[in-house]
Amino acid sequence: MPATRIRRWKSVALATSAVLVGLTAPALTATSAAATTTDYDSTYYKNAVGKTGTSLKSSLHTIISANVSKISYSDVWNALKVTDQDPNNSNNVILLYSGVSRAKSLSGGDTGDWNREHVWAKSHGDFGEVTGPGTDLHHLRPADVTVNSVRGNKDFDNGGSTVSNGGGSVTDSDSFEPRDADKGDVARMILYMAVRYDGGDGFADLEPNEKVNNGTNPFIGKLSVLKEWSDEDPPSAFEEHRNQVIYDTYQHNRNPFIDHPEWVDAIW
Numbered sequence: 001m002p003a004t005r006i007r008r009w010k011s012v013a014l015a016t017s018a019v020l021v022g023l024t025a026p027a028l029t030a031t032s033a034a035a036t037t038t039d040y041d042s043t044y045y046k047n048a049v050g051k052t053g054t055s056l057k058s059s060l061h062t063i064i065s066a067n068v069s070k071i072s073y074s075d076v077w078n079a080l081k082v083t084d085q086d087p088n089n090s091n092n093v094i095l096l097y098s099g100v101s102r103a104k105s106l107s108g109g110d111t112g113d114w115n116r117e118h119v120w121a122k123s124h125g126d127f128g129e130v131t132g133p134g135t136d137l138h139h140l141r142p143a144d145v146t147v148n149s150v151r152g153n154k155d156f157d158n159g160g161s162t163v164s165n166g167g168g169s170v171t172d173s174d175s176f177e178p179r180d181a182d183k184g185d186v187a188r189m190i191l192y193m194a195v196r197y198d199g200g201d202g203f204a205d206l207e208p209n210e211k212v213n214n215g216t217n218p219f220i221g222k223l224s225v226l227k228e229w230s231d232e233d234p235p236s237a238f239e240e241h242r243n244q245v246i247y248d249t250y251q252h253n254r255n256p257f258i259d260h261p262e263w264v265d266a267i268w
Contacts (some may be wrong), residue, residue: 035262044254052266060195060263064253071137071250073129076116077107079250080142083242094238096141096185097151098167109145117143119186120193121153125204125218128156133206137246138255139189151176155212155221156186156229174212175222184233187226188257191264195256208268213261223268230257230264 035047048059071079081104086092092101095114106113119139127133143151147166159173162168168179178186190208199205204218211221233259235243243258257264 007152022036036260038259040254045256045259048256050105054267056263057267060256060267061198064192064196064256065201066253068251070131071135072131073116073135076135076137076140080116080140081107081135082249083137083245084142087238087241093142096143096149096182097147097163097169098144098165099179099181100144100167102142102144105266107142111146113145114142115145115148117141117148117151119189120206120220123153123216124214125197125206125219126216127203130203131203133193133203136191136196137195137250138196138243138253141185141189155214156190157212157225169228180233181236182233183229184231184235184261185239187233187264188232188235188239188255188261190220190226191230191257193253195267196253197233227264227268230261234261 038045044063048056048063052057081093084093084096085104086094086101089101091105092103093114094101096117096119102114109115117140118134119141120133122128122134125133129135144165147163147169150163150166150171151169154171154174154176156177158177160170160172160175160177163171166179167181169182170177174251177183194206194208194260197203197206206218206220208223209219209221211219214220226229227242237259243255
């Protein structure tokens with residue numbers, strides 16, 4: 001059953017600000033982790049609800065790393081045909097960055113095809129296509145081959161020139177900015193990866209930072225921009241459905257920042 005969210009965290013924050021006007025108090029460093037509710041709060045997330053900061057991050061890591069079913073990189077092709085199916089055309093998938101609906105049959109490496117985009121670039125931490133971070137559906141999306149090549153392994157930041165057939169995405173020499181409709185998706189995928197892979201399972205400790213040109217280091221920037229994107233582009237019905245399909249059918253874990261977008265600020 002899809003999560004039912006009560007979007008009231010912004011109103012809570014505004015009300016709190018009003019009360020604090022004129023008062024002298026220490027700066028708040030985290031947002032309440034209990035600001036929204038989902039169908040999974042009393043079960044899946046029960047050990048995370050109410051926490052903030054490193055405590056919340058640690059709890060979420062434990063939750064989303066437990067009893068996960070992993071798939072091979074070759075199996076990702078068929079999985080994406082289900083997770084990213086066009087809700088208006090069951091023969092197509094919706095492509096990240098461009099927003100184009102393209103035939104599922106056009107999966108491959110030629111111009112006009114779609115391929116498997118690692119949103120957390122696989123060179124950032126050098127995990128490649130290995131089962132685990134290299135095949136984690138929570139950050140793998142179908143993308144146009146040419147647009148995917150333009151993105152390459154660039155970090156995320158604002159600004160640049162228009163990407164041809166990129167749906168409004170722009171890029172420069174060291175960063176990529178997806179179209180507005182995908183900005184929150186990208187941010188929440190990156191932050192999921194940072195919580196899921198903490199260096200304790202034989203893979204690199206993935207973390208967002210405030211830099212571009214991170215190369216093969218296990219970092220992706222810019223965190224401040226990703227936070228803005230998550231706030232500006234809240235989870236869509238497509239993103240929520242995708243999260244549910246991955247949970248129900250494939251990996252049996254969830255992206256907590258789709259269920260609780262306010263947890264982005266609660267941790268970072």
